[in-house]
Amino acid sequence: MSLVGxxxxxxxxxVVIFALLIIGILFLFFPNPKTYVNGLxxxxxxxxxxxxxxxxxxxxxxxxxxxxxxxxIIANYFARYIIYGIVLGIAAVADYISLTTTILGxxxxxxxxxxxxxxxxxLRSSKNRKxxxxxx
Amino acid sequence: xEGITSEAFILGCSAIGAGLAAIAGIGPGIGQGYAAGKAxxxxxxxxxxxxxxxxxxxxxxxxxxxxxxxxxVIAIILLFVRPLMGAL
Numbered sequence: 001m002s003l004v005g006x007x008x009x010x011x012x013x014x015v016v017i018f019a020l021l022i023i024g025i026l027f028l029f030f031p032n033p034k035t036y037v038n039g040l041x042x043x044x045x046x047x048x049x050x051x052x053x054x055x056x057x058x059x060x061x062x063x064x065x066x067x068x069x070x071x072x073i074i075a076n077y078f079a080r081y082i083i084y085g086i087v088l089g090i091a092a093v094a095d096y097i098s099l100t101t102t103i104l105g106x107x108x109x110x111x112x113x114x115x116x117x118x119x120x121x122x123l124r125s126s127k128n129r130k131x132x133x134x135x136x
Numbered sequence: 137x138e139g140i141t142s143e144a145f146i147l148g149c150s151a152i153g154a155g156l157a158a159i160a161g162i163g164p165g166i167g168q169g170y171a172a173g174k175a176x177x178x179x180x181x182x183x184x185x186x187x188x189x190x191x192x193x194x195x196x197x198x199x200x201x202x203x204x205x206x207x208x209v210i211a212i213i214l215l216f217v218r219p220l221m222g223a224l
Binding site: 002003004008011051058061062064066071074077080081084085092093099103106107109110113114 | 161164165166168169170172173175176177179186187188189190191193194195197198199201202204205208209212213215216217
């Protein structure tokens, strides 16, 4: 798998695991979590699909002539923005989907990308600790 | 001429606020366009680094995109949830 494909796969895998973890927590602590779970699944799926759409757009844009890149990227960005608007609007109107968890689902990729840095720092420090213990 | 009711005033102000919040979505789009243009320049200068450049750009743009969605979320909440109506 290419470097870009590998990164996409890693982010998608972590998002799915994190979403499943949150769904488990919702089932544990809420008496009727169906609306929350629906919202989270809805938001997360749309976010992952938009992430995939964005990566396809970027891959294509890099090979385009310089003058056409900006309009192409902006047009695609607004297409994704409208998709998010429709999704959030549906979540706000429909009573079987929770708006709060849909918003959480929509931000899932960002949460994973930002937490990835902290995850790596924690992983590295724990490895260093192990090495220093073995050295003693 | 009759005056407007408090509810209508709040609804109107909420709609104006939602419109202003949705303007926040324009910035990230322009920013993404600039970033992609510079990335294309970078790939043209150093084609062997294409994978690294695209990977970094995808992660950066995914994070940048959410700043526009913040405004959209505020707009949707103002329009559909109407939190200010509870203040009446």
